[in-house]
Amino acid sequence: MAVTATAAAWAVTAMGLAASPAAAAPTTTTAQTPAPGDTCTAADLGTRHPYIKSTEVSPTITHFKGWYVTEGTTGTQTVTTTTQTTITVSVGVSGKIEGGFGTEALGKVAASLGFDVKVDYTSTSTESNAVTWNFNQPGYYGAYKGTKKVTGTYVSLNCNRVQQGDGRWALKWIEGPDGGNFTTYTTLEEGAVRCQDKVPAGSIMAKAQSLLDCGSAAAKAEHPAGAVAPTAKQARDRLVQRPALAGGTSAEQPKATGRGARTALDCQAEVYKIAVPGKPLSWGAPLLASDGVRLRPSSIFSAHLDNWRLCNVTERNGVIEASLWNWGNGGCATIAGQNAGTERAVLQTVTCAEDDLQRFYIYRDVPGSSKIGVQNKYTGSMMGHDRYADGEFIRQYSSGRQDGTGTYTLTGV
Numbered sequence: 001m002a003v004t005a006t007a008a009a010w011a012v013t014a015m016g017l018a019a020s021p022a023a024a025a026p027t028t029t030t031a032q033t034p035a036p037g038d039t040c041t042a043a044d045l046g047t048r049h050p051y052i053k054s055t056e057v058s059p060t061i062t063h064f065k066g067w068y069v070t071e072g073t074t075g076t077q078t079v080t081t082t083t084q085t086t087i088t089v090s091v092g093v094s095g096k097i098e099g100g101f102g103t104e105a106l107g108k109v110a111a112s113l114g115f116d117v118k119v120d121y122t123s124t125s126t127e128s129n130a131v132t133w134n135f136n137q138p139g140y141y142g143a144y145k146g147t148k149k150v151t152g153t154y155v156s157l158n159c160n161r162v163q164q165g166d167g168r169w170a171l172k173w174i175e176g177p178d179g180g181n182f183t184t185y186t187t188l189e190e191g192a193v194r195c196q197d198k199v200p201a202g203s204i205m206a207k208a209q210s211l212l213d214c215g216s217a218a219a220k221a222e223h224p225a226g227a228v229a230p231t232a233k234q235a236r237d238r239l240v241q242r243p244a245l246a247g248g249t250s251a252e253q254p255k256a257t258g259r260g261a262r263t264a265l266d267c268q269a270e271v272y273k274i275a276v277p278g279k280p281l282s283w284g285a286p287l288l289a290s291d292g293v294r295l296r297p298s299s300i301f302s303a304h305l306d307n308w309r310l311c312n313v314t315e316r317n318g319v320i321e322a323s324l325w326n327w328g329n330g331g332c333a334t335i336a337g338q339n340a341g342t343e344r345a346v347l348q349t350v351t352c353a354e355d356d357l358q359r360f361y362i363y364r365d366v367p368g369s370s371k372i373g374v375q376n377k378y379t380g381s382m383m384g385h386d387r388y389a390d391g392e393f394i395r396q397y398s399s400g401r402q403d404g405t406g407t408y409t410l411t412g413v
Contacts, residue, residue, distance in 0.1 A: 045160075159373065160172070364376070
């Protein structure tokens, strides 16, 4: 690989890192959920929390069936409805609520709205679609199931150094570069409604009533008891409201490139170890492609597998974005595409490419300290390890490691 080195002096200035491991703050984690601008500690560099930016609540009908009741057929009946709209709980790129970050985000949504929402990975399509109702008057009914669909946006709160008005530096919770959308819903409501019923505006029942198409000939005609075929308007509404098939590939989601053509990188001249603060183990790249990055001791036999360069470096609002190129095997650190949404997925190295899975945000301690936190750009997860041990994998955690084991030192060698 051709590596274009930038000036070492520039690299040190841009990074603001020194070999000195001086700590800027005690290594205790924040006990409660932070807000933007709150103080954090060096131990929080490897963690993140969700911050809800916007929410929107809309009544949504998930199952529906037009049903005609004649004078002699009133009473309790079970109506098998048709799926109208499927709502799937999702947070971020993967959609899975597998780690702590997604659950925490949806918990914040519930707290801000004042009512319960689904906080696990589920879908309204799994709900039974039969509605049992006591039809005590004849007429044209809409038997329905519905819910309040809750959508919105969030950002990630990360700990990073911030220069204050007096020129001094402090660690604060800031809005990180990553964010995304969420979707969830409340408990399903079921019932039946007629065209002539007076219902609260903006309610789930009103939404069901609008699907009856009360001015149509189908609504006014005489029918035998039982199901009424959907009108043309109902059929159109159903097609519009039905979401894209789950599992489809979004054009907005980058694909993992795997081992494709090698990308030329503009790497800084400085070489670093990414180590556990105050301890000898550091990130060691694998020799075998199927293996992952592990904590390893550094020695003359490390063959530069413990040496990393920062490449294609950019900086925005004090947060560095870079590819992590390993000197020993010539690969770039990444989370495998098929594991992007998996909690505790192992960090690996592959042929360098233009791929957000190979890009990482680096959150820094105040100048004079080399402590950092590392976050994957595409997945949003923080890097960390389960325990301090030789051979332990470096993994991704959606919320980071709250015990401080996601904080590392980026030390020049």
